[in-house]
Amino acid sequence: MSFLEIKALTKRFSETTAVEDFSLTVERGEFVSLLGPSGCGKTTTLQMIAGFEQPTSGSIILHGRNLAKIPARKRGLGIVFQTYALFPHMTVEQNVAFGLEMRGIPEPDRRQKVAAALDLVKLSHLAKRLPKAMSGGQRQRVALARALVIEPELLLLDEPLSNLDAKLREEMQLELRRIQQEAGVTTLLVTHDQSEAMALSDRIAVMQSGRLMQLGTPFDTYETPKSTFISNFLGKTNCLNARLVSTTGTASTLVINGIEVSGPSVNLLPGDVMASLRPERIDIVESSDGHTEAKVLERIFLGDQWLFRLETKLGELLVVRRNRGRREAEPGENVFIVWQPEHLQILPASRESA
Amino acid sequence: MISNGRYSLLFNALFTLFMVGPLVVVIGVSFTPTGYLEFPPSGLSLRWFAAILDNPDFIDAAWVSLKLGIASATVSTIVAVPAALAIGREKFSGREALQALFLSPLTVPTVVLGIAFLRLLSVLELNGTFVGLVLCHAIIITPFVLRLVLSSVVGMDRSIEKAAISLGASNWTVFRRITMPLIMPGIVGGWVLAFITSFDELTVTVFIVNPSTTTLPVRLFSHITQTTDPLIASVSTVVILFTVALMLLINRFYGLDRLLMGETK
Amino acid sequence: MKSPQNMKPWLLSGPAFVLFLVLLLIPLVMTFMLSFNSFSFYGGIEDVYTFGNYIEVLGDSYFYEIFLRTFLIALITTVFCVLLGVPEAYILLRMRPLARSIMLLVVLGPLLISVVVRTLGWAILLGNNGVINELLQSLGLITSPVKMLYTSGGIVAALVHVMIPFMIIAVWAALQRRDPSAEQAAESLGASPVKVFTRIVLPQAMPGILSGSLIVFSLSASAFATPAILGGRRVKVVSTTVYDEFLNTLNWPLGAAIAVLLLASVLVIMLSWNRLIEKRYTGVFE
Numbered sequence: 001m002s003f004l005e006i007k008a009l010t011k012r013f014s015e016t017t018a019v020e021d022f023s024l025t026v027e028r029g030e031f032v033s034l035l036g037p038s039g040c041g042k043t044t045t046l047q048m049i050a051g052f053e054q055p056t057s058g059s060i061i062l063h064g065r066n067l068a069k070i071p072a073r074k075r076g077l078g079i080v081f082q083t084y085a086l087f088p089h090m091t092v093e094q095n096v097a098f099g100l101e102m103r104g105i106p107e108p109d110r111r112q113k114v115a116a117a118l119d120l121v122k123l124s125h126l127a128k129r130l131p132k133a134m135s136g137g138q139r140q141r142v143a144l145a146r147a148l149v150i151e152p153e154l155l156l157l158d159e160p161l162s163n164l165d166a167k168l169r170e171e172m173q174l175e176l177r178r179i180q181q182e183a184g185v186t187t188l189l190v191t192h193d194q195s196e197a198m199a200l201s202d203r204i205a206v207m208q209s210g211r212l213m214q215l216g217t218p219f220d221t222y223e224t225p226k227s228t229f230i231s232n233f234l235g236k237t238n239c240l241n242a243r244l245v246s247t248t249g250t251a252s253t254l255v256i257n258g259i260e261v262s263g264p265s266v267n268l269l270p271g272d273v274m275a276s277l278r279p280e281r282i283d284i285v286e287s288s289d290g291h292t293e294a295k296v297l298e299r300i301f302l303g304d305q306w307l308f309r310l311e312t313k314l315g316e317l318l319v320v321r322r323n324r325g326r327r328e329a330e331p332g333e334n335v336f337i338v339w340q341p342e343h344l345q346i347l348p349a350s351r352e353s354a
Numbered sequence: 355m356i357s358n359g360r361y362s363l364l365f366n367a368l369f370t371l372f373m374v375g376p377l378v379v380v381i382g383v384s385f386t387p388t389g390y391l392e393f394p395p396s397g398l399s400l401r402w403f404a405a406i407l408d409n410p411d412f413i414d415a416a417w418v419s420l421k422l423g424i425a426s427a428t429v430s431t432i433v434a435v436p437a438a439l440a441i442g443r444e445k446f447s448g449r450e451a452l453q454a455l456f457l458s459p460l461t462v463p464t465v466v467l468g469i470a471f472l473r474l475l476s477v478l479e480l481n482g483t484f485v486g487l488v489l490c491h492a493i494i495i496t497p498f499v500l501r502l503v504l505s506s507v508v509g510m511d512r513s514i515e516k517a518a519i520s521l522g523a524s525n526w527t528v529f530r531r532i533t534m535p536l537i538m539p540g541i542v543g544g545w546v547l548a549f550i551t552s553f554d555e556l557t558v559t560v561f562i563v564n565p566s567t568t569t570l571p572v573r574l575f576s577h578i579t580q581t582t583d584p585l586i587a588s589v590s591t592v593v594i595l596f597t598v599a600l601m602l603l604i605n606r607f608y609g610l611d612r613l614l615m616g617e618t619k
Numbered sequence: 620m621k622s623p624q625n626m627k628p629w630l631l632s633g634p635a636f637v638l639f640l641v642l643l644l645i646p647l648v649m650t651f652m653l654s655f656n657s658f659s660f661y662g663g664i665e666d667v668y669t670f671g672n673y674i675e676v677l678g679d680s681y682f683y684e685i686f687l688r689t690f691l692i693a694l695i696t697t698v699f700c701v702l703l704g705v706p707e708a709y710i711l712l713r714m715r716p717l718a719r720s721i722m723l724l725v726v727l728g729p730l731l732i733s734v735v736v737r738t739l740g741w742a743i744l745l746g747n748n749g750v751i752n753e754l755l756q757s758l759g760l761i762t763s764p765v766k767m768l769y770t771s772g773g774i775v776a777a778l779v780h781v782m783i784p785f786m787i788i789a790v791w792a793a794l795q796r797r798d799p800s801a802e803q804a805a806e807s808l809g810a811s812p813v814k815v816f817t818r819i820v821l822p823q824a825m826p827g828i829l830s831g832s833l834i835v836f837s838l839s840a841s842a843f844a845t846p847a848i849l850g851g852r853r854v855k856v857v858s859t860t861v862y863d864e865f866l867n868t869l870n871w872p873l874g875a876a877i878a879v880l881l882l883a884s885v886l887v888i889m890l891s892w893n894r895l896i897e898k899r900y901t902g903v904f905e
């Protein structure tokens with residue numbers, strides 16, 4: 001039996017179904033992210049686990065305990081809210097001590113645990129501060145310390161980094177991962193930021209309109225997305241309408257825009273499909289031998305990378321190239337592109353794209 | 355930021371004169387050594403301040419007003435805080451009607467309130483009693499308390515309470531340790547505003563007092579309409595100074611702008 | 620369904636509700652009923668219900684005059700509050716924080732000082748031997764005192780003083796949500812300060828002006844202390860008339876009928892004003 005088992009969880013509000021038939025198991029010590037676009041039901045799922053929303057149906061079992069009848073305050077979960085929800089009238093120390101106080105932990109013990117928690121998040125020097133006199137990143141750490149100090153069985157994080165600026169967010173990602181591993185706490189993170197989910201988690205659960213679409217390690221999910229939606233959501237990709245002509249055990253043949261292209265073997269019936277090709281998997285070369293011809297429409301410099309928009313017989317393609325300090329093709333120039341057939345992802349034709 | 359031009363500053367100076375002038379005149383007159391209202395006073399004398407002490411009427415009335423203000427502000431706060439919690443955060447049918455009811459004393463003309471209270475209290479044979487005054491004042495000032503408490507209730511991030519619950523706090527603990535302290539500025543601000551409003555109230559009170567429960571504004575009013583001697587000016591000066599002191603205190607701890615116009619910035 | 624969850628808001632607001640039911644709703648209904656009672660100077664209030672009081676009020680030009688005067692005073696007061704309060708609110712918003720907080724004390728502080736005291740100041744200013752007349756005479760601008768006390772004009776002056784903080788608060792609330800850089804943008808496009816005010820600031824202040832006008836108008840129409848002190852028996856308004864009926868003539872039913880008419884007209888004016896505002900401004904501002 002897994003540590004956390006969510007079975008067929010469903011939540012209906014009067015008009016909308018926020019979460020539908022959502023099942024997920026999480027192992028002890030694991031870091032799992034719920035990733036999905038705004039409004040897909042991530043927060044609602046987390047709130048049901050936390051006990052702030054009643055599921056319409058389904059069950060949540062934590063460490064063998066069914067949480068259904070246990071009120072939020074008895075679940076003993078550590079929660080970090082998007083707005084941090086620090087108690088503004090209490091010092092950092094008092095904030096962190098609150099949960100221990102509720103558990104009736106005696107003063108000396110309490111002080112020691114608070115000190116250890118603040119140490120973990122590197123805030124010992126600010127123990128006497130009020131939250132309003134702190135930066136976003138520091139508040140974030142206080143919120144983490146406050147959630148961790150009660151030694152929760154499960155840590156729930158709802159978009160904990162979304163209020164931070166880009167640079168701080170990256171720093172805090174590393175910090176969060178370190179703290180989670182040091183504390184060894186099973187963690188469920190909600191985010192709509194794919195890079196955050198990939199950077200932090202052992203596994204990612206991608207949600208769309210209240211349903212779980214795909215579950216797997218960041219690498220697997222990125223490399224073998226189950227749909228164009230996921231492929232698009234996890235980073236940039238070129239999506240091309242294609243027709244699957246034939247597929248064998250080792251390879252397949254597709255027609256894109258009237259041009260025959262080969263791809264990896266797939267478990268799909270011949271017919272309309274989507275072909276997805278990641279921009280970083282396409283290489284730009286100068287020699288023409290057998291490669292596809294392309295014309296540079298636009299070129300954007302991104303510091304460590306170049307982003308190209310190319311016109312090809314297959315359609316418009318985005319291409320990313322690492323900046324190696326060399327001259328790159330300019331708009332208007334003709335180039336040639338090449339890619340490995342196995343990097344072409346062949347996905348079922350999505351319903352929404354006509 | 356665009357700053358104010360010369361004409362704006364002139365306008366502001368004239369406006370200040372308009373606002374402060376009548377009060378300065380009252381204060382000035384109260385120092386007159388003569389027996390009539392003259393401004394500027396022909397000398398400086400505390401004669402009319404000393405006269406207050408020989409007029410127990412005014413001192414008694416001031417005590418009534420003080421006690422009335424404290425009692426009615428407290429009654430009003432006690433009923434308004436839970437009402438604000440219900441209106442501010444629960445969804446229930448009748449919520450808007452209830453809020454409109456609690457704010458309605460602001461829209462009903464005060465004379466109408468005055469005679470309505472007079473009618474009720476005379477039927478209940480409570481007319482002129484202190485209890486009657488307290489209850490009627492509580493009605494008039496509840497909108498002020500409700501508005502300020504409501505704005506702090508609505509402005510509060512509810513996930514703060516959820517955080518406390520998730521850390522194991524019971525409902526009562528959440529209220530006592532988290533909710534109460536966080537809406538406290540609204541409660542205190544509301545209480546003070548209610549106190550001042552009750553302390554100054556004339557129109558309603560004039561209908562429902564009797565000689566033993568006459569409040570300071572009523573006393574001043576009947577004095578002004580009967581005679582004009584500098585005694586009313588010296589009493590008024592004391593009232594002005596008392597109010598200004600209270601005002602500076604509020605401004606120091608709460609912010610006058612916040613008290614009177616809600617959250618700014 | 621009567622689950623405890625549904626009862627909670629009613630339990631919380633129960634005490635306030637009972638207080639308001641007993642001390643506000645019931646007395647208002649009683650007053651309404653009282654206004655239909657007939658009254659005789661010997662028997663007092665009689666248990667007979669008629670429209671007599673309303674017929675008496677509505678049929679008497681004396682009362683017409685009082686109602687007309689009351690609403691005229693309220694209207695002129697409102698106009699002056701707009702003319703003075705709107706620019707002042709704008710000037711306040713543009714002040715540096717320190718100057719502004721001092722000015723706020725000056726502008727809003729009087730709101731907390733007893734109306735009786737403030738009106739006393741005006742009585743001293745406006746009297747025949749008052750400060751203004753003395754000043755004008757010593758400057759040689761007039762030869763004999765101008766009558767200002769016991770006139771509608773005097774009442775308006777004092778009412779503007781009493782009510783203008785409400786206008787400033789309302790306009791302030793509307794303006795502080797604005798983006799000051801819009802004014803800078805207008806200036807950078809060549810608008811003069813007057814143009815900036817009329818084309819950029821005023822439209823944004825409009826919702827505040829309208830709601831402030833409503834407050835000032837309804838408070839002025841039912842003001843008591845100021846007209847009572849500055850107008851006395853000579854310049855009567857509705858509220859002082861009600862007061863006299865109740866505490867001097869002791870004809871409570873007639874007083875109640877006048878009060879009900881005041882309440883009704885204030886409510887009608889407020890509702891139609893609100894309707895007007897909603898029609899014009901929903902959608903444009905939030």
Ligand SMILES: Nc1ncnc2c1ncn2[C@@H]1O[C@H](COP(=O)(O)OP(=O)(O)OP(=O)(O)O)[C@@H](O)[C@H]1O
Nearest residue numbers: 013014016018037038039040041042043044045192
């Ligand atoms: N209390 C509620 N009543 C009705 N509908 C709700 C309620 N809470 C959420 N919803 C709806 O449920 C859906 C899922 O909401 P949820 O907050 O879980 O989304 P989310 O994935 O967290 O989105 P975001 O990334 O924007 O936070 C949304 O369509 C939302 O409108």
Ligand SMILES: [Mg+2]
Nearest residue numbers: 042043044158
């Ligand atoms: Mg969310």
